[in-house]
Amino acid sequence: MSSSIIEVLFGKRVGKGLEREAGVSSRYLDSGTEDAILGRSLLYKNHNDEFLRCTEFDREGNVTVVSGEFKKNELCAKHGLMPRDLRKLWVPSIIVPHILVRKNSILVNLLHIRALIKADTILLFDVYGSTDSYTQSVFMYDLEGKLRQGSKAMGGLPYEMRALEAILISVTAALEAEMKVLQELVITLLGELEEDIDRDKLRLLLIYSKKLSTFEQKAKLIRDAIEEILEADDDLADMYLTEKMLGKTRPTEEHTEIEMLLESYHKICDEIVQISSNLVSSIRNTEEIVNIILDANRNSLMLLDLKFSIGTLGIGSGTFIAGLYGMNLKNFIEDSDLAFWGVSGWAFIFSAIICVYGLHKLRRTQRLTMWGESGAKEGKRGWLSLGNKRTVSNAAAKAKLAGRYDALQKRRFGHVIERNPSSFPPLQLVPDKKK
Structure with missing residues (x-):
């Protein structure tokens, strides 16, 4: 089929020259489709090569x-x-x-x-x-x-x-x-x-x-x-x-x-x-x-799923306590009038503790900042900190350090040397190492 198309378009001599060997498959298309495309391309090229x-x-x-x-x-x-x-x-x-x-x-x-x-x-x-x-x-x-x-x-x-x-x-x-x-x-x-x-x-x-x-x-x-x-x-x-x-x-x-x-x-x-x-x-x-909005919506759905999972965990914890007392075994509190209310209250409290703790951990995870977890609130240094020194620019800290400097001069010289407060050099504090 492929050779007949080329022979019709170009003649027998050209067709024999372009005929594919038997058993050789095309790289991208089947043999008939590729030969038809090749024939049209060569026909167009042959016509445009002259005029x-x-x-x-x-x-x-x-x-x-x-x-x-x-x-x-x-x-x-x-x-x-x-x-x-x-x-x-x-x-x-x-x-x-x-x-x-x-x-x-x-x-x-x-x-x-x-x-x-x-x-x-x-x-x-x-x-x-x-x-x-x-x-x-x-x-x-x-x-x-x-x-x-x-x-x-x-x-x-x-x-x-x-x-x-x-x-x-x-x-x-x-x-x-x-x-x-x-x-x-x-x-x-x-x-x-x-x-x-x-x-x-x-x-x-x-x-x-x-x-x-x-x-x-x-x-x-x-x-x-x-x-x-x-x-x-x-x-x-x-x-x-x-x-x-x-x-x-x-x-x-x-x-x-x-x-x-x-x-x-x-x-x-x-x-x-x-x-x-x-x-x-x-x-x-x-x-x-x-993309940011879609990511935020995706994160909201994930947080909602986590909240449901935490609630399910809390309810499951209370159900576990109820299941222990639901076994057909003697637990020595069958005759107590307050056993039902005590076990129910303890199961409810335990479920509430699990839910509150899980939601608290989830909220802390949401509050992660560039300074680390709750870094800005607790004064901890995060991964963006550079070096081991931090410049103190707070006016109260400067005044406190200036008072200590005056007390040191009074003990050493017996009086305080007058100076311009604006010329007080910027101080750098080294944070205390954790013990």
Whole structure:
């Protein structure tokens, strides 16, 4: 079955080359499913290895070719590119954004836009299986308008910078729109979690957290791509394609226009990253608080269970005494009129003592602090104490020590030396060792 599918897709020669040896099992899937997936992947790869679909704009902003198919080798030869350069544009699985500067062109791969910018032409590559058709349509309409406005209407920017700015505007607008949607959803959900915590809201919080983390990573990659091109002075100077076409040479350090253009959109991307980071931090804090609340509720249930266990132990202790006297043996108090009341009272008192003692121990366990069990109340040192000395800052302790100091001076010198009380040095006491 598997070999017949591959033979139908690729022919007998390819099918025989890909046929699996008999008795060899798949690592993850069964043989039929894996061969079908492999066949579709190779068929798609074989088709895309030769042709690319592009939409072309001329210097005036007019669309000259709509979704036309071009051979890759022809595109490379026409625009002076290498096959590895085109791979960064047509492979849908590449999610890392790029802004690459070549000799006579600029390659841009940002979100839903994959473009080849030249001094008088721009090619937009159609990505197979893309879900951003509406965003791409809006971008193409905006790009057409900016290219038709001309250089004077755009502040004297050349053709390639107008095209690049249109791309950056579309990318940042898409990021801002997605950020606003996620921000509204997350803030609303966090507000609801403050009022009530249930399973459905926690599940939504997990979903939004994953989406927000993915969005934050995407925004960071775009910001880093712009930052990377800003740090390369030679690439910034090479982005003046119109001057290259006219035969003009530009020094490496003169790239003010393109640098200001990229810096403005870099700040926008950085702001988006900061907002998304704040939202992620809010989600993390909410998750920690929810975990603390759930732990507190769990501890309350455990304490309630312990209280019931202590009560059961106390009642069982009284029942044990009653059981001793309930044996069918002579105990020499059968004829006593006060035996019933005495045994019942003793059993009740014994049960009460057990319950009170157990609850007292449980309460002391609840009062554990960072200074140890009842450390703050009894003056004991806990596990957070450092060293063997403790500085005494209590005014009463200082006054008592000052009185002892004056008495010592009077016995030694016959009078008390006057001094400024504020200059009395801070004293350190060594706690008494337990005997």
